Amino acid sequence: MPKAIPYGRQDISQADIDAVVEILKADYLTQGPKVKEFENKFAKYIGAKYAVAVANGTAALHLCTLALGVNETSKVITPPITFAASSNCVRYCGGEVVFSDIAANTITLDIEKVRMLLENAPKETYQGIIPVDFAGYPVNLEAFRQLADEYGLWIIEDACHAPGGFFTDSKGVKQNCGNGQFADLAIFSFHPVKHIACGEGGMITTNRKDLYDELLTLRTHGITKDPKKLQENHGGWYMEMQILGYNYRIPDILCALGSSQLDRAVKKLEIRRKIAKKYDKAFEGTKIKTIIPPNEVGHAYHLYVIQIENRKELYDYLRTQKIYAQIHYIPTHLMPYYKQFGYKKGDFPTAEAYYEKCISLPMYPTLTEEEQEFVIEQVLKISDV
Numbered sequence: 327m328p329k330a331i332p333y334g335r336q337d338i339s340q341a342d343i344d345a346v347v348e349i350l351k352a353d354y355l356t357q358g359p360k361v362k363e364f365e366n367k368f369a370k371y372i373g374a375k376y377a378v379a380v381a382n383g384t385a386a387l388h389l390c391t392l393a394l395g396v397n398e399t400s401k402v403i404t405p406p407i408t409f410a411a412s413s414n415c416v417r418y419c420g421g422e423v424v425f426s427d428i429a430a431n432t433i434t435l436d437i438e439k440v441r442m443l444l445e446n447a448p449k450e451t452y453q454g455i456i457p458v459d460f461a462g463y464p465v466n467l468e469a470f471r472q473l474a475d476e477y478g479l480w481i482i483e484d485a486c487h488a489p490g491g492f493f494t495d496s497k498g499v500k501q502n503c504g505n506g507q508f509a510d511l512a513i514f515s516f517h518p519v520k521h522i523a524c525g526e527g528g529m530i531t532t533n534r535k536d537l538y539d540e541l542l543t544l545r546t547h548g549i550t551k552d553p554k555k556l557q558e559n560h561g562g563w564y565m566e567m568q569i570l571g572y573n574y575r576i577p578d579i580l581c582a583l584g585s586s587q588l589d590r591a592v593k594k595l596e597i598r599r600k601i602a603k604k605y606d607k608a609f610e611g612t613k614i615k616t617i618i619p620p621n622e623v624g625h626a627y628h629l630y631v632i633q634i635e636n637r638k639e640l641y642d643y644l645r646t647q648k649i650y651a652q653i654h655y656i657p658t659h660l661m662p663y664y665k666q667f668g669y670k671k672g673d674f675p676t677a678e679a680y681y682e683k684c685i686s687l688p689m690y691p692t693l694t695e696e697e698q699e700f701v702i703e704q705v706l707k708i709s710d711v
Contacts, residue, residue, distance in 0.1 A: 331697050333629075333652040334519030335690045337594065345586035346579060354578045364581035365529070367588050372489065373505035374512070374531035376538040379581060380545055383486050383515030385574040386528035387415035387456075390482045390511045393540045394454060396421040403443060404456040404484075405435040406657040406677045412458055412484050413658050423667075424452070425659045427674040433460045433617065433631070436676070437469055444477050454480040459488035459503050461654070461686075462598075462626030463619060467508035468495045483509035489521050490595040491626030503626065506533030516580075519690070520628060521594065522587045524580040544571040597691040598627040601698060605630050605687065608702040614709055615683070629654055633683035634709055641685055643708045649701055652686045 349360060361379050369377035380386050396402065400421035404413050405428050413423040426443055429436040435457045444452060455474060457465040467483060474481050485491070488503040495501050504512035511534075514520075516527035532538055543550055548571030553559060556566055602625065609616050615633040619625045631654065634640055644651050657677050659669035671678065688701055 329697075330648045330650060331688050331693070331701060332650045332690075333686050333688050335692060336518040336523040337590075337690065337692050338523070339586070339590070341589070342583055342586045345582040349579045349582040352578075356577045357575045358578040360578040360581040360585065361576060364585045364588070367585055368514075368529055369531060371588060371591060372512075372531050373502045375506060375533045376531065376535070378530045378532075378538065378541045378545060379576045379584075380528045380530065380574045381576050382526045383513055383517065383528040384411040384415070385572070386513035386515075386530045387411055387482070387484070388418050388572070389541055389544050389574060390513060390530060391415045391419045391421070392544055393537050394480050394482070394510065396453065400453045401451055402454045402456060403435075403440055403452060405458055405460075406659040406674050407433055407460060407655055407680060408458040408484065408658065409486075409655060410658050410661065412456055413664070416456075421453075423664070425664075425669065425674060427676045428460075428680065430676050430680070431617070432463050432465075433680060434458060434463055434465045435470075437466075437473060440470075441473060444473070450478065452477065452479060454482065456482045456484055458484040459486075459491055459626070461617075461629035461631050462487045462491050463617065464488055464491040464493045464501075464503050464623060464625070466493050468493075468501070471508035481509040481511075483512035485512045486515035486520065487628035488626040489514055490591060490624070492624035494622035500624070504531045506531055510534060511537060516584055516587075521598075521626065522584055522591060524576070524584040524587070527576050527580050527584055543569060545574045547571045547573060594691040595626060598689060599625070601689060601693060602627045602630055604698060605632075605702065608706070612706070612709065614705070627689055629686045630689040631684050631686050632705075633680065634685065635683060636709065637683050637685050640705065640708050644701075644704060647700075647704050649688065649704060651688070653681075653684060654686050655681070657681050 365377040365379050396419035398420040402416045403424050403426050406425045416423045427439045485503040491503040492500045512531045514529040516522050516524035548569035549567045551565045
């Protein structure tokens with residue numbers, strides 16, 4: 327199997343290419359009509375009222391924290407097993423990041439650990455929670471919403487790994503990741519290895535009109551041309567910068583690609599789940615630990631993660647076979663930047679134990695059966711099964 331097999335890969339079709347070429351021949355390359363088209367299609371796919379397309383997932387997180395008023399007095403809870411942007415967005419606004427451990431059976435934020443944090447602190451110590459749908463495993467946001475309401479907290483759902491994922495709520499209703507039923511805001515990423523590839527790009531979804539309006543202004547330098555909002559009006563050209571915003575816009579050319587990709591999202595998610603089932607079956611009865619979600623959970627499988635004792639040996643061996651597995655993630659609290667705030671090894675034992683054994687195997691819709699069988703064969707060969 328000489329061909330390299332990465333852990334993730336974009337899938338670009340002729341329809342995607344045609345969509346981009348169409349924009350190259352059209353009037354807009356930057357922000358134009360394709361942005362709104364993509365926003366509307368994505369909101370419908372997720373089941374949210376509003377969607378705001380932005381430059382990338384990190385920009386989406388930053389805008390969310392800005393819109394929710396994070397500042398130097400804010401304390402926000404998030405897990406240590408995630409990409410650094412999930413916590414960095416709080417620091418961009420001057421807030422304090424408070425990490426809380428994960429649950430071993432889902433690798434998502436442990437709600438009981440969060441409850442302990444809240445119970446052991448004075449009321450109004452914390453302002454918000456940023457749960458992460460890790461690897462595509464959806465957080466039960468109904469439970470988090472109940473806890474957040476008890477303490478007056480907002481929720482940002484980091485759903486970068488989980489478009490198309492869902493959990494079933496206490497009433498038996500399927501709740502899509504990012505649909506806004508329980509989180510104030512949710513964010514997604516369109517990095518090439520994600521479900522929907524724009525090259526770069528992000529999306530914020532919400533059911534709150536006030537936050538939607540605020541995000542639109544923050545996305546574009548804090549500038550508005552809305553006559554109803556202007557303090558003065560000098561004519562049709564007039565605009566006002568009313569708050570300090572950013573240039574976090576996304577161009578039409580990328581939204582055309584995203585919109586085309588979205589047309590195949592359901593089919594590609596079905597393929598990811600099929601690949602996951604094959605991995606599950608292959609590793610059943612071995613010492614390799616996998617996370618198989620219960621029937622009421624729709625895992626989106628951005629990643630397929632296993633946990634294994636000889637992780638370093640397996641990682642190195644797979645690379646000799648041109649299988650480029652990856653590690654997701656080094657615990658954020660152990661990064662030098664966050665260690666300066668007093669975090670240290672031993673603070674979050676479940677997260678740290680997970681990191682010592684985790685490895686992400688190839689997971690993407692164009693992974694062939696032959697390639698997956700080769701991956702499985704090599705994993706089992708080097709693993710102490």
